[in-house]
Amino acid sequence: MLNFFLLILIYTCIYALMAIGQNVITGYTGMLSMCQAGFFAIGSYATAILCTKFGWSFWATLPVSIGVSALFGFLIGLPTLRLKGDYLAIATLGFGEIVRNVLNNWDSLTNGPMGIQGIPMATIFGKKINPYTKVGFLILCVAFVLVAYFLFQRLARSRMGRALEAIREDEIAAASTGINITKYKVVAFMLGAGVAGVAGSLQAVFNLSVTPGTYTFMVSVIVLCMIVLGGMGNFFAAIFGSFIIQLISYFPQLTGLSSVFPPQFKQILFGLILVVMMIWRPQGILGRKEHLYGQDRKGGAR
Amino acid sequence: MSVSEFFQHFMNGLTLGGIYALIALGYTMVYGILKFINFAHGDILMVGAYVGLFTYNALRGDASLGAWTVISFFIAMAVAMVACGGLGVVIERVAYRPLRHAARLAPLLSAIGVSFMLSNSAAWAFGTQSRKFDYPFDNTPINIKGVIITPHQIMILAVAAVMMVALALFVDKTRMGKAMRATSIDQDTAMLMGINVDRVISLTFAVGSALAATGGILIALDFKAYPSMGMMTGLKAFVAAVVGGIGNIQGAMLGGIILGLLETFGVAVLGIPTGMKDTIAFGVLILILLIKPEGILGHAEKEKV
Numbered sequence: 001m002l003n004f005f006l007l008i009l010i011y012t013c014i015y016a017l018m019a020i021g022q023n024v025i026t027g028y029t030g031m032l033s034m035c036q037a038g039f040f041a042i043g044s045y046a047t048a049i050l051c052t053k054f055g056w057s058f059w060a061t062l063p064v065s066i067g068v069s070a071l072f073g074f075l076i077g078l079p080t081l082r083l084k085g086d087y088l089a090i091a092t093l094g095f096g097e098i099v100r101n102v103l104n105n106w107d108s109l110t111n112g113p114m115g116i117q118g119i120p121m122a123t124i125f126g127k128k129i130n131p132y133t134k135v136g137f138l139i140l141c142v143a144f145v146l147v148a149y150f151l152f153q154r155l156a157r158s159r160m161g162r163a164l165e166a167i168r169e170d171e172i173a174a175a176s177t178g179i180n181i182t183k184y185k186v187v188a189f190m191l192g193a194g195v196a197g198v199a200g201s202l203q204a205v206f207n208l209s210v211t212p213g214t215y216t217f218m219v220s221v222i223v224l225c226m227i228v229l230g231g232m233g234n235f236f237a238a239i240f241g242s243f244i245i246q247l248i249s250y251f252p253q254l255t256g257l258s259s260v261f262p263p264q265f266k267q268i269l270f271g272l273i274l275v276v277m278m279i280w281r282p283q284g285i286l287g288r289k290e291h292l293y294g295q296d297r298k299g300g301a302r
Numbered sequence: 303m304s305v306s307e308f309f310q311h312f313m314n315g316l317t318l319g320g321i322y323a324l325i326a327l328g329y330t331m332v333y334g335i336l337k338f339i340n341f342a343h344g345d346i347l348m349v350g351a352y353v354g355l356f357t358y359n360a361l362r363g364d365a366s367l368g369a370w371t372v373i374s375f376f377i378a379m380a381v382a383m384v385a386c387g388g389l390g391v392v393i394e395r396v397a398y399r400p401l402r403h404a405a406r407l408a409p410l411l412s413a414i415g416v417s418f419m420l421s422n423s424a425a426w427a428f429g430t431q432s433r434k435f436d437y438p439f440d441n442t443p444i445n446i447k448g449v450i451i452t453p454h455q456i457m458i459l460a461v462a463a464v465m466m467v468a469l470a471l472f473v474d475k476t477r478m479g480k481a482m483r484a485t486s487i488d489q490d491t492a493m494l495m496g497i498n499v500d501r502v503i504s505l506t507f508a509v510g511s512a513l514a515a516t517g518g519i520l521i522a523l524d525f526k527a528y529p530s531m532g533m534m535t536g537l538k539a540f541v542a543a544v545v546g547g548i549g550n551i552q553g554a555m556l557g558g559i560i561l562g563l564l565e566t567f568g569v570a571v572l573g574i575p576t577g578m579k580d581t582i583a584f585g586v587l588i589l590i591l592l593i594k595p596e597g598i599l600g601h602a603e604k605e606k607v
Contacts, residue, residue, distance in 0.1 A: 032407050034414075079592050086339045086410055087591060090540055094584030097537075101581055217533070221418055228411060267422035274415025278408045279400045 004254060006134040010206065012239075012246045013141035017199035018219075019226040019238035020148050021192035026224070027232035028156065029188040030168030032089040035076070035096035036223045039069045039193040041103060041215035043200020048116040048210045049109065058122035058205050065201045066194040072099075073193025077186045096220055103212040115211030122205040131206045141202060145239065148195055152235050155191075164188055165233070218267065222249075225270045228277050231287025240286060245270070303571065306448030311570045312563065317455040319562020320462035324517035325539035326546070326554035327469065328510030334486040334549035335506050336402070341413035342393055343514055344536015345420035346386050348529060350515025351522040352428060354382035355435050367440055375438035379461075379519055383512035390511025391504045399500075417532075425529035432528035435519070458520050465513055466555055472509075473551060482506060486549070534580060541587045547600025556598060561586060 018036045025033045046065035050056040076095045103110045110116070121128045122140065131137045155161050163184050166174040175181050204210050222245060230241025247254075248269060252261040277284065325347055332340045361374035397416050401409045439457075443450045473479040484492040485502045493499050518527075521535060538561060546557025561583060568574045568582045590597065 026407075030407070032410060079588055087544070087595075089341075089410060090339065090537065090544075091584070091587060091591065094537065094541075094587060097534075098581050098584055101578060105575065105578060221414060224411070224414070262426045264422040264426040268419050268426070271415040271417070271419030271422065274418070275397050275412045278404070278412040278415070279397075282404060282408055 003134060004250070006138055008246050008250050008254075009243075010134065010138050010141050011249075012243045013138070013145045014199050014202050014206070015223060015226060015246060016145050016239040016242040017148055017202070018196045018223045019230070019242045020145075020152055020235055021195035021199075022223050023192075023227050023233065023235055023238045024152065024155075024164070024188050024195075025192035027227055027234065027238070028161065028164040028168060029185060031185065031189070032086075033092045033189065033192065034089050034217075034220045034224070035092040035099070036192075036196050037215045037217060037219035038092075038096035038099035039073065039196035040200040040203065040219060041099050041212070042069045042072055043197030044204040044210045044215070045103065045110060045116070045200075046197070047201040047204040048119050051119050051204075052116055058120075058201065062198065062201055065197045069197025069200070070190040070194040073190040074186060077189035093217065093220070096215075096217060100212050100215055103215070110212070113212060115209055115213075117209040119204055119208045119210070121208065129205075131208065137206060144198060144202065148198070149235055149239065152191075152195075156235065160184065160187070168233075221274075222270060225273055227284070229273055229284060231284025234284075234287055237284055237286040241284070244285075304448075309449045311566050313449060313451055313455060315563035315566030316559060317458045317562070318566060319542075319559035320458050321517050321520050321558075322535075322539050322542045322561050323555045323558025324462055324465060324513050324520070325535065326543040326558045327466070327551060328514045329540050329543040330546070330548055330551060330554040331482075331506050331510045333543070334551075335482070335489075335503060336398070336409075338398075338409045339413065339540065340398075340507075340510070341410065342397075342416040342420060343510070344532035344534075344539070345417045345424075346390055346393075346511045346532070347514040347518035347521075347536060348424060348527070348532035349389060349420065349518075350382045350386040350511075351435070351518035351527040351531065352424065352433075353385045354378045354515065354519040355433060355522060355527050357381045358435070358438070362438075367438070371438040379516060382515040382519060386515035386518075387508035387512040390507035390514075394504060394507040399503075421529050421532060428529065430529060432526040432531075434526050435522040437523060454523055461516060461520065465516060469509070469513070469551065478502070478505060538580075538583045541583045544587060544597055545590050547597025550597065550599045553597055553599035560598075 018040055021039070022033070022036050025031050043065040046068050047058065047061040050061040050064060051058065076092065104113050106112075121130060123129065124140070129136045129140055163174070163179045166177070166179055167181055167184060171181055203214070207214075226241035226245050227238050228241070229244055230237030230239070249266045252258040252265060325343070328343050328346075329340060332338070332343070355378075358375055358378035361377060362371055365371060365374075393416055397412045398409050401412055437454060439453055441452050441454050443452045473482060481492070481497045481502050482505070484495065484497055485499055489499055492502075517535075517539070518532070521531065525531070539558065542557040542561040543554045544557070545560055546553025546555070548554075564586060565579060565582050569576060569579055574582060
């Protein structure tokens with residue numbers, strides 16, 4: 001039971017990193033990206049491939065995984081960020097699917113649908129962090145979340161954070177006050193992608209194997225659900241939302257009622273959460289009214 | 303590539319494109335009026351395929367192929383169209399209408415939620431295995447001078463053509479179609495002219511979803527019916543709508559056929575591996591958005607402050 005709760009907390013942390021990234025992209029900048037799963041996958045595979053094929057340590061792969069994810073964030077961002085919200089959602093969704101497609105088909109590098117097994121455990125000061133005992137791994141994950149939280153909290157209070165919020169509220173007004181929209185949007189996208197890459201690396205050393213089946217569109221929707229539930233534009237809410245969603249995901253197993261609930265129970269519930277939250281509490285549980293999703297549909301102030 | 307090979311690929315691409323076009327019409331009609339992407343459209347297609355499948359099997363019983371199977375197939379198609387039309391109206395009423403004046407991303411997020419609920423409810427209710435949809439007629443290919451055409455392909459072209467002509471007539475010639483066009487140009491003014499905008503929007507969803515149902519059934523005949531079938535097909539149909547110019551009905555038809563041809567020729571001529579076929583559509587999407595974001599037949603709109 002305790003073990004199970006630790007598992008939930010570990011996944012909370014891994015997903016919280018992705019949710020923090022999504023929050024920068026969607027909550028602060030107002031761009032609906034749907035490819036956190038893609039960056040998550042890129043981070044995981046970067047760590048998995050470098051660890052197994054080149055014998056790197058987990059820590060050495062981390063900057064690479066951030067860098068590669070951010071690079072893909074840049075590559076997908078540059079052409080698509082000129083798009084309005086709806087187009088961006090579809091284009092990024094497509095990108096997420098392409099990543100999975102490539103992982104499934106590029107046998108020589110990714111070993112196709114079989115995935116990569118036998119990833120070595122992460123070590124710290126020569127001590128192995130064994131994911132099976134969980135406590136040590138949880139501490140590692142919490143450390144990552146705390147670092148990410150404080151860094152992004154600093155970012156949000158900086159000149160850049162204010163610029164991102166200005167872009168979310170009104171792009172044209174932001175541009176006319178001299179904010180370089182494209183630059184800030186691309187940087188926000190790269191940051192969101194990079195932190196999802198870190199989550200991917202953690203996932204790789206937690207499961208000690210990676211398969212393309214882990215990185216489906218569902219992951220992106222779950223991450224989106226987390227920040228919608230917690231509240232947009234608030235990093236603590238992203239972590240909180242992540243915890244709630246993980247709790248819901250494992251609720252059937254936690255209560256020992258997994259035979260009662262159908263396997264699709266949680267996905268149906270996530271869909272319902274998105275609809276219900278949008279209608280009755282669009283600012284999320286912890287959000288504030290002013291942190292909504294960009295300008296009004298007519299383009300004016302709310 | 304010989305002439306007959308070319309026509310073979312052309313035929314395959316055309317039929318695939320016909321299906322994309324049918325589905326793309328739903329995206330484009332909704333976008334034309336509400337300026338948002340109905341993300342759940344792909345899953346409505348899946349529901350249509352299942353309703354059609356169950357109705358057809360129930361009507362057919364164990365009759366052998368003949369006139370009755372064809373008749374029951376078309377009855378099943380009609381039933382699926384009505385059911386999906388109703389479903390589309392209900393979804394709009396419950397999940398989109400309360401958000402009509404909400405922030406820009408709200409309806410889109412709500413639509414993603416609906417899509418997720420539909421596909422997973424279907425997986426729960428019908429199981430995740432794929433179900434075969436039997437051809438209601440003898441699907442022996444016909445060989446015309448080296449070009450092999452199946453009766454199913456002929457039916458796809460016929461159904462798609464009938465639906466599109468009917469839709470074009472409806473939008474261009476009827477009073478309701480006129481109201482629809484007026485609403486898509488300016489919702490507020492249309493309301494002032496006495497048009498019941500809520501009704502027009504409901505109707506748009508009904509028509510778009512009914513077309514999706516036919517598309518779903520036509521796909522299920524070739525590729526079986528399964529709960530997640532709507533996602534990829536829906537995305538591609540959306541790409542088709544963007545290629546043609548979203549919000550533009552002729553554009554959706556053109557875009558669908560262009561995408562179908564590109565996919566078929568991409569695999570056959572450029573040698574793109576079949577596993578990577580799905581990436582063609584997204585490559586096309588990104589390319590068109592870079593070169594001509596308003597689509598082939600669309601008009602560029604200046605953003606107003």
